[in-house]
Amino acid sequence: MAVFHAIISLFFFILTASALPRRTEEKIETKCGYQNCNLGKDHMINVHLVAHSHDDVGWLKTVDQYYYGARKDIQNAAVQYILDSVIKELVEDPNRRFIYVEIAFFWRWWLEQTDSKKHVVKKLVDEGRLEFILGGWCMNDEATTHYSAIIDQHTLGFDMLSSTFGECARPRVAWQIDPFGHSKEMASLFAQMGFDGLFFGRADYQDISKRKQTKELEMVWKANQNLGASSDLFSGILLHGYDPPPGFCFDELCGDAPIMDNKRLQEYNVDNRIGPFLTWVKEQSVKLKTNHLLVTMGSDFQYSNAGTWFKNLDKLIYHINKKQANGSNVNLLYSTPSCYLYSVNKANITWSTKKDDFFPYADNQYSFWTGYFTSRPSLKQYVRVSSNFFQTCRHLDVFGDLQNHIQIFKMWDALSTAQHHDAVSGTEKQLVAKDYALRLSAGTDACQSILNAAYKKMIPKTKAAFPDQIFCNLLNISYCQATETMKQFTLTLYNPLGQDVADYIRLPVSSNKFVVYGPNLKPIPIQIVSLDAATKRIPEREGSIAKYELIFEYKIPALGFSTFFVKTDKSENNEASSKEIPIKKGEAFELNNGLVSISFDGATGAMKKFGNLKSNIFTNLKQDYLYYIGHPNRGGFDQASNNYIFRPLDNTPTSISNGEKLQSILIKGNCVQEVRQVFSPWVTQSVRLYKGQKYAEIEWTVGPIPIDDGNGKEIIVRYDSGLNNNYTFYTDANGRQMLERRINYRPTWPLYLTEPVAGNYFPINTKMFIKDINKDVQLTVLTDRSQGGSSLKPGQMELMLHRRLLYDDGRGVGEPLNEVGVDGRGLIVRGKHYIYLDKVQTSTEFHRQQAIEIFLKPTLSFSQLNMHPQNWSSTFRTQWRAIQSQLPANVNLLTLQQWGRHKLLIRLEHIFEKNEGPLSKPATVSLKTLFIPYNVTSLEEMVLGGNLKLSDLHRLKWRTQENFAFPDAVNVKTHDSLDVTLSPMEIRTFIVTFTENK
Known part of the structure; x- marks a missing residue:
C-alpha cells in the first residue's frame, strides 16, 4: 500500500488538529462489500433506497465556499455539516446506510475529526453502512477530460481511501450521476479500475424513452473492442436522474410534506403519502428487467440536517413494508448502488449490450448540451498544460529522489479538482472559474519548486550551486520577462516522453541579434521574426518589452533534459533575420518546406490547396x-x-x-x-x-x-x-x-x-x-x-x-x-x-504519436548565464537521460511517481488500437534495466487505479445476448523476467521496487 497519503494526512493533521488522546482501537468484524448486502425478498419488488448527497466540487460557489457553507446568498450548501450530520444519524440506527462520492470533500472533513470520531467512521465503513462510491477526488467530466488526468484524479481518491480505511473502502461501483453525456473510454477506464458497474443519470431524452419501452435502461457496455472482456462494464441509467421520486424529498430545504404517522393527530397523512409512492414504484418497476429498483433519496448538497431525511425514510420503510401482511408485493430497504448491483447480478438474466457512447446529450429537442465542449477555452487549455507539467513534476521528484509529497500533492489536488464536471467543462460561474485557475497556479508554483530542487541535485558535476530556474507561464502569448530582459541566459528543457523529441521553440526577445549554442556548445541555426500585431494587442502582455521572437530547433533525449545557451550577438550577422513580404492584391502565394505545400488564393488570400509532397497527395483545402x-x-x-x-x-x-x-x-x-x-x-x-x-x-x-x-x-x-x-x-x-x-x-x-x-x-x-x-x-x-x-x-x-x-x-x-x-x-x-x-495508415501513426507529443511538451526553465558556456559545461551537465534506450514507438510512459521508499508507481500504455498498421502489434518493455539510475528488482501488477492487486480482482459475471461472461481475473501475468508486454490500447499498472545504481 502506498505511503503517500499517510504522509500527507499526518502533515495536515498537525496543522488542523490539536493534540488529542489516542483511543485504543477495537477489533471490528469486517462485513463490508457484497457479503453485507440485503438482497431483498423473492417475488417482491425490492426498492433499494440509496441515501446520498451530490456535492459538486465547485459550481456556483468555490470549493472552499461549498465546504464551509459560505455565500448562502448564492446557494445554501455546506458539505462539512452534511458529513457531520450523516455520521451522527448512521450511529443512531444500524439499519441506515449512506453513500459518499467526492473524496476531495471527505478528505478535508476527515483531517478535522478527533480520534474518537475517526474510530466511529472506520467502524461504519467496515460494516458497510458508510460506503464510498466512485472514489475519485471528484466526479469528473467525460467530454473535455484527458484520460491521463482522469486516471490521476481517481488514483488520488483511491489512495486516500485505501491508506485510511483499507479494503472495505475500495469502491466497487462507478457513480457518474451528473456529467452531461458519457464516454466510451471512461467506461473502459472504470472497468480497468476494477469496477463491477456504472450508474449515471443523464442520457439523451430520446434514448431514455426508447430504453424504457424496451426495458434496456441497464446493459453491458462493451467499452473497448481492443481489450475485449476486461473493459466491459455493466451500466445503468437511473430512472429519475439522481433526485428522489416526485413529492418525496425530505431534506429541510425541500417543500414536500413529511410523513406524519401519529393517528391521534389531526394531520395524520400516512395513507396519503405512501399511496402515491407505491403507485410510482409500480409504474417504474415495469421499465426494468428484474424485481429490483434503485431509488435515489437525496440530491444536490442535501443531508445537512440528515435527521429530516432518515426519520422520514425510516417511516416510509416501516409503513410500506407493514402492508406486506395484507398482500403488498413492495419491499423497501436501505441499500447502496453496489448492493443493488449485486442483487441484479444474482437475478442471472440476459442483458443487451452497447458498443457506442452517450454523446451528444439532449434533455429536449431544442437543448443539446454541446456548448460546454468548448466553453471557457482558456481554462481548458490551462488544465491541459497543467497536466503536462504535473508529469514532469512527478518525474523529477523521482529522479531527484526528493520524496516531496507535500508539493506534489498541491498540484495533484488542484489538477484533480479541475477535472470536476463543472470545472474543465466550463459550466461554472465566473468567480469559480477564476478559483480553479488560482488553484492550478498555486499547484504550478509548488511543482516549480520541485524542479528547482531536483535540478540542484541532478545537474551539478561539482559542488557548485546550480542557479535557481525561472519559469515563464505566458509563452503562448509571447511574454517572458527572463528572455526579454536578460542578454544571455540558459534554457533547460525536460522531456517527459519515453522517446527522443525534436521540435521548434519560440522565445520572446527584445533584440534581433542573438546566437544560440546547443548542449554540445556548437552553434545551431536560428531565426528571428518580429512580433505580430495580434500578439501585441493581447492585454495580458502588459509590461512586455519583447519586439521579436527567437526561433530554433531543439532535440532532447527520452526522459531527459538538454540545456541551450542564448547570448546576444554583437556581430553584424543578420542571417537569422526573416524576410517579411506583404502580399499584394491579386497575388497568389505558397508555403513549401519540401514536405508540405500550402497554396493561397490570389483573389481572396485564403488557403486553397494543401499537399503532402512526400506522398504526392493533394486536396483543395479551403479555410x-x-x-x-x-x-x-x-x-x-x-x-x-x-x-x-x-x-x-x-x-x-x-x-x-x-x-x-x-x-x-x-x-x-x-x-x-x-x-x-x-x-x-x-x-x-x-x-x-x-x-x-x-x-x-x-x-x-x-x-x-x-x-x-x-x-x-x-x-x-x-x-x-x-x-x-x-x-x-x-x-x-x-x-x-x-x-x-x-x-x-x-x-x-x-x-x-x-x-x-x-x-x-x-x-x-x-x-x-x-x-x-x-x-x-x-x-x-x-x-x-x-x-x-x-x-x-x-x-x-x-x-x-x-x-x-x-x-x-x-x-x-x-x-x-x-x-x-x-x-x-x-x-x-x-x-x-x-x-x-x-494515406490512412500513415495518418494514424502520425496522429497517435503526435497527440502524445502535443500533450507532453517539454518543460522549459531559464537562468542567468553568468559564465562562459564552456565553463558552464565543465561545472554542470548540459544533457542527461534517465533510460538506457527509447521506449518502443507505440508505448508511452503514462505514470512515473514515488510510491514509498524505493517504490514507484509505473503505468505503461500501448497507444495504438488494433488494425492500425505495423505499430498495432504487441510491444515489450524490460523494466529491469530500463532506468539508468535504478535497478528494478520486483514488480506487482495492480488494477488501473493502483488500489488492488490485479491477481485479487474478481469481477461480477454477466450473461449477455452474445453469451459472454467476465473472467474471474484479467491479464494476470508472471513477471519473473521483469519484461512487460502490452497489447493494443492496453494500460498496465505496476508498483515496482528498485535499488539505486551507484
Missing part, C-alpha cells in the same frame, strides 16, 4: 473563420445558448472576413515559413511550416468577440476539403479510442432532430479526422485543448474555438458566458491546430 449567433432567451420556452447548451439562432454561420481579401504577410527564414493573416480586427492566424516537419501548424487568435450588436457569438474554424467522407467523421474519446460519427444518426435509436448543427456536435479531446471513401486519403486536425466539432457537409470539418454569450441557458449557472480579459473587454483566446494529410 475560414465563421460565427454562429447564440440563440437569445426571449422568454417562454425559448432555449438560449450558453455554458451548457449550444443552440445557434441560424444554422448557417456568417463568415468573419465577409468576403473581403485577407491581409497577409509572408515570412520566410531558415527555420520556419509562415503566413500571418487578418480575418477581422478580432480574428487572426499564423499558418506555419517548420523545416523538416510534415504537418502545418495553425495558431489562431480570437477575441474580443464583439457584442455591441446585442448578439452573443460562437466562433468556429472550418476546413473544407475535397474529400468525400460521406457524412462520416472520427473523433477521439478522452484522447484514446477513435469513434466513428455519422451526421443525423445514432446507432441505438431512430433520431428525430430539430437542431441540425448542435445535435451533430461531438467532443474532440485531441484529434478529429475524415477519410475519403474512394481514395486512401485522410485529413487530420489535432487540437491543443478540448473543443466541440462536426463534419456537417462532405469534406468539411468545423471546430468551435471560442464562445461569448449574453443569456443564461436555464441550467443553473444563472449568468451568461461572458468572459473578459484583464482590461475588462472580452477575453482574447489563442490556440493551435495541427493539420496533416496523408
Whole structure:
C-alpha cells in the first residue's frame, strides 16, 4: 500500500488538529462489500433506497465556499455539516446506510475529526453502512477530460481511501450521476479500475424513452473492442436522474410534506403519502428487467440536517413494508448502488449490450448540451498544460529522489479538482472559474519548486550551486520577462516522453541579434521574426518589452533534459533575420518546406490547396473563420445558448472576413515559413511550416468577440476539403479510442432532430479526422485543448474555438458566458491546430504519436548565464537521460511517481488500437534495466487505479445476448523476467521496487 497519503494526512493533521488522546482501537468484524448486502425478498419488488448527497466540487460557489457553507446568498450548501450530520444519524440506527462520492470533500472533513470520531467512521465503513462510491477526488467530466488526468484524479481518491480505511473502502461501483453525456473510454477506464458497474443519470431524452419501452435502461457496455472482456462494464441509467421520486424529498430545504404517522393527530397523512409512492414504484418497476429498483433519496448538497431525511425514510420503510401482511408485493430497504448491483447480478438474466457512447446529450429537442465542449477555452487549455507539467513534476521528484509529497500533492489536488464536471467543462460561474485557475497556479508554483530542487541535485558535476530556474507561464502569448530582459541566459528543457523529441521553440526577445549554442556548445541555426500585431494587442502582455521572437530547433533525449545557451550577438550577422513580404492584391502565394505545400488564393488570400509532397497527395483545402449567433432567451420556452447548451439562432454561420481579401504577410527564414493573416480586427492566424516537419501548424487568435450588436457569438474554424467522407467523421474519446460519427444518426435509436448543427456536435479531446471513401486519403486536425466539432457537409470539418454569450441557458449557472480579459473587454483566446494529410495508415501513426507529443511538451526553465558556456559545461551537465534506450514507438510512459521508499508507481500504455498498421502489434518493455539510475528488482501488477492487486480482482459475471461472461481475473501475468508486454490500447499498472545504481 502506498505511503503517500499517510504522509500527507499526518502533515495536515498537525496543522488542523490539536493534540488529542489516542483511543485504543477495537477489533471490528469486517462485513463490508457484497457479503453485507440485503438482497431483498423473492417475488417482491425490492426498492433499494440509496441515501446520498451530490456535492459538486465547485459550481456556483468555490470549493472552499461549498465546504464551509459560505455565500448562502448564492446557494445554501455546506458539505462539512452534511458529513457531520450523516455520521451522527448512521450511529443512531444500524439499519441506515449512506453513500459518499467526492473524496476531495471527505478528505478535508476527515483531517478535522478527533480520534474518537475517526474510530466511529472506520467502524461504519467496515460494516458497510458508510460506503464510498466512485472514489475519485471528484466526479469528473467525460467530454473535455484527458484520460491521463482522469486516471490521476481517481488514483488520488483511491489512495486516500485505501491508506485510511483499507479494503472495505475500495469502491466497487462507478457513480457518474451528473456529467452531461458519457464516454466510451471512461467506461473502459472504470472497468480497468476494477469496477463491477456504472450508474449515471443523464442520457439523451430520446434514448431514455426508447430504453424504457424496451426495458434496456441497464446493459453491458462493451467499452473497448481492443481489450475485449476486461473493459466491459455493466451500466445503468437511473430512472429519475439522481433526485428522489416526485413529492418525496425530505431534506429541510425541500417543500414536500413529511410523513406524519401519529393517528391521534389531526394531520395524520400516512395513507396519503405512501399511496402515491407505491403507485410510482409500480409504474417504474415495469421499465426494468428484474424485481429490483434503485431509488435515489437525496440530491444536490442535501443531508445537512440528515435527521429530516432518515426519520422520514425510516417511516416510509416501516409503513410500506407493514402492508406486506395484507398482500403488498413492495419491499423497501436501505441499500447502496453496489448492493443493488449485486442483487441484479444474482437475478442471472440476459442483458443487451452497447458498443457506442452517450454523446451528444439532449434533455429536449431544442437543448443539446454541446456548448460546454468548448466553453471557457482558456481554462481548458490551462488544465491541459497543467497536466503536462504535473508529469514532469512527478518525474523529477523521482529522479531527484526528493520524496516531496507535500508539493506534489498541491498540484495533484488542484489538477484533480479541475477535472470536476463543472470545472474543465466550463459550466461554472465566473468567480469559480477564476478559483480553479488560482488553484492550478498555486499547484504550478509548488511543482516549480520541485524542479528547482531536483535540478540542484541532478545537474551539478561539482559542488557548485546550480542557479535557481525561472519559469515563464505566458509563452503562448509571447511574454517572458527572463528572455526579454536578460542578454544571455540558459534554457533547460525536460522531456517527459519515453522517446527522443525534436521540435521548434519560440522565445520572446527584445533584440534581433542573438546566437544560440546547443548542449554540445556548437552553434545551431536560428531565426528571428518580429512580433505580430495580434500578439501585441493581447492585454495580458502588459509590461512586455519583447519586439521579436527567437526561433530554433531543439532535440532532447527520452526522459531527459538538454540545456541551450542564448547570448546576444554583437556581430553584424543578420542571417537569422526573416524576410517579411506583404502580399499584394491579386497575388497568389505558397508555403513549401519540401514536405508540405500550402497554396493561397490570389483573389481572396485564403488557403486553397494543401499537399503532402512526400506522398504526392493533394486536396483543395479551403479555410475560414465563421460565427454562429447564440440563440437569445426571449422568454417562454425559448432555449438560449450558453455554458451548457449550444443552440445557434441560424444554422448557417456568417463568415468573419465577409468576403473581403485577407491581409497577409509572408515570412520566410531558415527555420520556419509562415503566413500571418487578418480575418477581422478580432480574428487572426499564423499558418506555419517548420523545416523538416510534415504537418502545418495553425495558431489562431480570437477575441474580443464583439457584442455591441446585442448578439452573443460562437466562433468556429472550418476546413473544407475535397474529400468525400460521406457524412462520416472520427473523433477521439478522452484522447484514446477513435469513434466513428455519422451526421443525423445514432446507432441505438431512430433520431428525430430539430437542431441540425448542435445535435451533430461531438467532443474532440485531441484529434478529429475524415477519410475519403474512394481514395486512401485522410485529413487530420489535432487540437491543443478540448473543443466541440462536426463534419456537417462532405469534406468539411468545423471546430468551435471560442464562445461569448449574453443569456443564461436555464441550467443553473444563472449568468451568461461572458468572459473578459484583464482590461475588462472580452477575453482574447489563442490556440493551435495541427493539420496533416496523408494515406490512412500513415495518418494514424502520425496522429497517435503526435497527440502524445502535443500533450507532453517539454518543460522549459531559464537562468542567468553568468559564465562562459564552456565553463558552464565543465561545472554542470548540459544533457542527461534517465533510460538506457527509447521506449518502443507505440508505448508511452503514462505514470512515473514515488510510491514509498524505493517504490514507484509505473503505468505503461500501448497507444495504438488494433488494425492500425505495423505499430498495432504487441510491444515489450524490460523494466529491469530500463532506468539508468535504478535497478528494478520486483514488480506487482495492480488494477488501473493502483488500489488492488490485479491477481485479487474478481469481477461480477454477466450473461449477455452474445453469451459472454467476465473472467474471474484479467491479464494476470508472471513477471519473473521483469519484461512487460502490452497489447493494443492496453494500460498496465505496476508498483515496482528498485535499488539505486551507484
